[in-house]
Amino acid sequence: MQSDAPTTEGRDVGGLVAAIVLVLIGAIALYDTTGYADMDSVVFPRTVAIALILSSLGYIVYAILRRPPAEAHNTGSTLRRVSLVAVMLVSVAAMPWIGFVASGIVAFLCLILVAMHDPWTWQKAIVYPLVGIAIVVGFFALFRYGLLVPLPKGRLF
């Protein structure tokens, strides 16, 4: 359960920034609780927000006084990382418009490009998209007709 990231020498600036952001989130949550009508709705989130603020402040003090080692930066392509999340989000946003199958196939093909590190060959260029289409259609059939899940249909077509 510990963080995957290995540690390096130097102040944990990332941890400090995360703690400050969490203090802000806790403060926003505290403010939000002032608008609830029932006291039963207030007590738990307010307690938790205070716990979040206190634990984050505790870490800030600890990080300043004890200087724990910083988490190491990751290697690898940031562009590919951002592209993965963007493709997934855009495909889900497009789902109500172009339907589940179309958005699924487009997302699958885009993600093949994002995840492809090996050199392309004719065989891969033909087989990978076909496998992708088969997986999307296969899962669509399983969920739509086997498990009776009403997958989104497109508004445009």
Add this chain to the structure above:
Amino acid sequence: MLGEHLAQALTPLNVLLALGGVAAGTIIGSIPGLTATMAVAVLVPLTFTMDPASALILLGAIYTGAIYGGAYSAILLNTPGTPSAIGTTFDGYPMAKCGDGNLAVTVACLGSVVGGLVGAFFLLTLSPPLSEVALAFGPVEYFWLAIFGLSLIAALSEGALAKGLMGASLGLLLSCVGVAEISADVRLTFGSQTMIGGIEVVSALIGLYCIPVLIDLVATPDRHLKVESEQRGFRLSEAIPIMWREKINVVRSSVIGTVVGILPGAGGSVAGLVAYAEARRAARQGQKYGTGEPGGVIATESANNATVGGGLIPTLVLGIPGTPPDAIILGALLVQGVRTGPQLFESQGSIVYTFIYGLFLATLLMLPVGLLVGRYAYKTVVTLPKALLVPSVAFMTIIGSYAIRNSVSDVIIMISLGAVGWVLARFGIAASPIVLGIILGPIAEQGFVQAWTIGSATGDLAGMFFGRPISLAIILFTLFTLFLPLLQARIRARRMPNAE
């Protein structure tokens, strides 16, 4: 008489149904987002035309298989297929990364079989007295049980307790998003329609565990898991001695799973986490939980499969379902004309005992089915090119999280939480405390508010929270779990100078 029920359970049709049910459940449970509840719910209409005992055997087999199936994606993709396999990721995935994924799958299978058998044994022999345990638990006990579950953070956050607490508090806060269950106030949505349905636990689980793995997978050309140079089969010759070494862990975790399974609403996720915490607390010198220790996989898997038998105890004896799939099985029982209650074992003993023996059968069949499916799942994940593995898993996370509530909002939340989880993990705030908070938040809040209301009405708040014997026992266990590692460290530090 019992031999007669056993013979009924072992008819060719029932054996086939148990085998098919276990296989179907295992495959469904291995897909992230498809839970045991969904597996049982989807297949329950098939049973309506069957003989009652056969129908129940099929449902029990699907349930058992689905709970175990969650271990595959937990071990191979670091994503619990079902919430009850969260603890399996802690050590299962590190094992897989070191090339021991097939050993982890085999150990998980053996643990699940033993846990399932222990749960079924308690169901067969001690149902009426154990169901009283469920009745003895009130709101305040559930609150303390949730706090006990949260104490796992302390045990697992070595050197970064503050970060663990920050993550858990964030998770608890996320569990409050949406319409409040008790008073229907709209909380922490900031006017967004996407957030109004709250954060679905399984979607959050998939997002926080799976999306960061995918983000890191696409970033580099490195292989997902280490490929072994030689085929080593099921590795039973290594797994069986590990199981023998962990025999106390197996029994303890199975009993924890049975008892937690009896408590309505707690379920396999709480059982797995509590068993993992206890296994870690009782770790021997040199055992490093969280870094690929088979004991962690054994604890979680034996506990979550023991909840199957445990959850059926109050379902059959009291008509109170212990876990969500039990609620569906209860519905199936009613459709079949079986009336649950204390007299069930006498009035309709034939059906019930055949069902329980069928559960034993299904659990035993999980061994060959689980080992075979596990071996092929491992081989597939290890050998699949990254350019196909990433989109396949990403697509499964989307369809899996959508299918839970047929909601596009859940998918958006899943992906967003995953991205946030990846960023937080870079700053040392791991996903597990956040997930723990999200899962245990509703249990803690409901118990806390109800106990608060009762305590306020009776004018004895302190007595309500600290004056009940079961509560006190749970509080003591929690304190023990929290402070024992500190105490052990102090004792070790004192002994060190003497040793020198």
